Amino acid sequence: MKLYASYTSPFARHCRIALLQDNVDCEFIDTDYAQSAANSATQKVPFLEDGDIKLTDSSSILMYLSQKAGRTFIQDVQEQELFCMTNTCLDTTVNLFLLERDGITTESSAYLQRQQNRIESTLKALNDKVSDVQGPLNTAQMRLACYVDWALFRGRISIEGLSNLDNLLRVAKEDQNFNTTAIPA
């Protein structure tokens, strides 16, 4: 099995955590934009190859790994909602981050300002959804922990006043696999 990814991608980190959790033998291939454009239709990381199987999204990769290990991927509608809401916020934050790297800021576009507003309102809703979380984290909670840790690392969000997100991150940092896959400083 081969995972094409980067060490900073929060989507890839979630897959790496699942691989460690299940003790799967998998080669990690550090992949840049040119390589992902050449080898994946979506031109994104992570993507995974396992024999004839090729998966181009962290969600299908996580589902595949869960099925292989006989674990539950997503338990119920509320967990699915948390997972999807986190992905929306994460996609939006990544897009604004990459646009800013290209010199395009939220001030230049009403659409981009709406993206920034989306991040702020969604963060509050996510905070409300994870009160009193204790380990081990389920798939959606782990996705949210990967997002918050990445967005704080990149200076894209503040979780001041969002104490449930702060607690979630504290619980995630009790997980050895979360720490092993920490974003390199």
Ligand SMILES: N[C@@H](CCC(=O)N[C@@H](CS)C(=O)NCC(=O)O)C(=O)O
């Ligand atoms: N829906 C995808 C999103 C993956 C994604 O956005 N990856 C980012 C890195 S964190 C990427 O490769 N972006 C490249 C680009 O947008 O050009 C997943 O869950 O795997």
